[in-house]
Amino acid sequence: MTEVPEHLLKRAQAAKEKAAAKAAESAAPAESAAPAESAAPAEAAASDSRIPAHLLARSQAAKSKQAVTAEADPSTAAGGTATAVVTAPVGGAVVVAGGGPPLAAGPGGHTQRLLTVVKSGSIQDVKAKPQDKVHVWPHLLVVEFVAALVCTAFLFIFSWLVNAPLLELANFNQTPNPSKAPWYFLGLQELLTMFHPMVAGVTIPGMGIFLLILAPYMDKNPSKRPEDRKFAIALMTVHLMFWGVLVTIGSFFRGPGFLFTLPWTGGVFFEL
Amino acid sequence: MAKTMQGSRGERAQEKMSEVWEKTQESQAWGSIFRPGSIFRKGYSDSPRNRSYVIMNSVLYHLHPVKVKRHAVKVSYTLCLGGLSFFLFIILTVTGIFLMFFYRPTAAQAWDDIYALQTSVTFGLLVRNMHRWGAHLMVIAVFLHMARVFYHGAYKAPREFNWVIGVILLTLTLLLSFTGYLLPWDQLALWAVTVGTNMIGYTPVFGDQVRFVLLGGAEIGTNTLLRWYVLHVLFFPFITVIFMAIHFWRVRKDGGISGPL
Numbered sequence: 016m017t018e019v020p021e022h023l024l025k026r027a028q029a030a031k032e033k034a035a036a037k038a039a040e041s042a043a044p045a046e047s048a049a050p051a052e053s054a055a056p057a058e059a060a061a062s063d064s065r066i067p068a069h070l071l072a073r074s075q076a077a078k079s080k081q082a083v084t085a086e087a088d089p090s091t092a093a094g095g096t097a098t099a100v101v102t103a104p105v106g107g108a109v110v111v112a113g114g115g116p117p118l119a120a121g122p123g124g125h126t127q128r129l130l131t132v133v134k135s136g137s138i139q140d141v142k143a144k145p146q147d148k149v150h151v152w153p154h155l156l157v158v159e160f161v162a163a164l165v166c167t168a169f170l171f172i173f174s175w176l177v178n179a180p181l182l183e184l185a186n187f188n189q190t191p192n193p194s195k196a197p198w199y200f201l202g203l204q205e206l207l208t209m210f211h212p213m214v215a216g217v218t219i220p221g222m223g224i225f226l227l228i229l230a231p232y233m234d235k236n237p238s239k240r241p242e243d244r245k246f247a248i249a250l251m252t253v254h255l256m257f258w259g260v261l262v263t264i265g266s267f268f269r270g271p272g273f274l275f276t277l278p279w280t281g282g283v284f285f286e287l
Numbered sequence: 288m289a290k291t292m293q294g295s296r297g298e299r300a301q302e303k304m305s306e307v308w309e310k311t312q313e314s315q316a317w318g319s320i321f322r323p324g325s326i327f328r329k330g331y332s333d334s335p336r337n338r339s340y341v342i343m344n345s346v347l348y349h350l351h352p353v354k355v356k357r358h359a360v361k362v363s364y365t366l367c368l369g370g371l372s373f374f375l376f377i378i379l380t381v382t383g384i385f386l387m388f389f390y391r392p393t394a395a396q397a398w399d400d401i402y403a404l405q406t407s408v409t410f411g412l413l414v415r416n417m418h419r420w421g422a423h424l425m426v427i428a429v430f431l432h433m434a435r436v437f438y439h440g441a442y443k444a445p446r447e448f449n450w451v452i453g454v455i456l457l458t459l460t461l462l463l464s465f466t467g468y469l470l471p472w473d474q475l476a477l478w479a480v481t482v483g484t485n486m487i488g489y490t491p492v493f494g495d496q497v498r499f500v501l502l503g504g505a506e507i508g509t510n511t512l513l514r515w516y517v518l519h520v521l522f523f524p525f526i527t528v529i530f531m532a533i534h535f536w537r538v539r540k541d542g543g544i545s546g547p548l
Binding site: 159162204215239251 | 354356394419423447474476478481482485489
């Protein structure tokens with residue numbers, strides 16, 4: 016069960032208080048209208064039944080009204096339009112059954128009667144769980160705007176301070192030593208020193224991408240918690256480190272002839 | 288009377304302004320630009336309904352729902368990496384269009400054009416720098432985005448296919464960067480691409496053919512430059528935009544960004 020967010024709890028609490036205040040308010044007139052003996056059960060029912068207080072009050076008022084009309088005009092009562100009111104045991108549901116046939120109109124011309132009040136969730140399975148959501152505007156858009164601004168500022172200042180390299184015109188007769196691929200391919204170039212070019216340039220990176228694509232289909236573990244997926248995390252970390260280390264070696268530890276060199280003694284042979 | 292009229296000139300100007308503003312908002316042209324319910328039609332005051340209208344009545348509705356889960360706006364969860372990758376793509380498009388005005392993709396002119404861009408075009412050097420560093424930054428951002436998604440397990444059902452699209456987008460990002468690498472036509476570009484394309488030749492079965500098509504010949508030359516230029520400014524951006532559209536659409540269809548751990 017997900018934790019109910021704080022603001023929803025607060026809202027529920029406020030609604031509850033409001034309902035309680037309303038019930039107390041409406042209980043007073045019902046008490047005054049109804050005979051003294053019926054007031055006590057009504058109060059008891061309001062306190063420990065699950066029926067909303069205002070419905071209880073309404074039924075109490077209707078009961079007392081019917082008692083009055085039956086006394087004043089016995090003929091209507093004999094006609095069968097008077098309603099037999101059955102009050103269910105406290106804690107259950109109120110069942111008000113229409114006494115007469117459907118054609119006969121009740122007091123005020125109503126042809127419908129309240130039969131029962133069923134609390135939501137007692138029969139239906141309510142699946143919707145409260146979800147803690149916020150408006151995209153302003154919450155998300157502000158974050159995105161700030162992120163974009165910071166990114167632009169960083170790029171702008173960096174580009175202002177550091178110039179992109181532009182070496183001399185391309186010359187087919189003069190091979191620079193060492194010749195290096197762009198940095199993200201230096202891992203592959205590093206592999207070239209160890210394996211046959213087909214293995215280094217095609218098989219290994221191809222397998223890498225293929226395994227990445229297959230990752231969600233091979234990983235059958237439904238959990239997202241880090242402690243449940245140690246193997247997957249370890250595997251991915253090894254994979255990322257594999258490329259990270261190769262790219263670092265290819266970038267900074269390879270000098271003329273693509274031979275191993277230390278950047279702090281042999282210098283850096285690296286252009287972005 | 289006249290004095291008081293003059294004294295409240297500022298007031299009258301303000302009245303006039305609000306009158307013009309009201310008339311503008313009621314005009315047909317204004318109404319045709321902004322949809323009914325748009326905050327530009329009816330003004331904005333901070334209320335939950337207006338917060339929804341901001342998204343619902345703007346083009347942003349294609350990208351964002353009206354509401355997202357609270358944790359989805361936590362910077363510590365996403366680190367903004369996917370969004371920043373997209374933003375860098377936009378920056379690269381804008382700066383790239385600027386560069387296209389000053390560049391001819393032929394072996395005889397490419398290097399001179401870049402040199403002239405840096406030395407005699409206003410902001411030419413700055414925009415070229417931004418394009419270059421932005422490209423490297425985008426490779427890093429996309430890579431880190433992938434790592435973040437993996438470590439959060441965000442590729443799990445129902446998001447498996449969006450992960451696949453993401454891996455395709457990573458590959459496309461590398462290809463975009465690599466095709467742009469050749470365009471300055473300097474020693475760095477020529478030999479880096481030579482090293483890179485030599486590897487393609489070792490692909491089994493059709494390696495030599497692929498290399499021939501990519502280079503427009505047996506060796507790198509002016510044909511290669513034209514081909515990579517078209518790949519860089521049209522072909523790969525086009526494919527990337529299509530895959531990005533599917534990627535963003537699937538993010539929403541699969542239930543927004545993934546839940547907390």
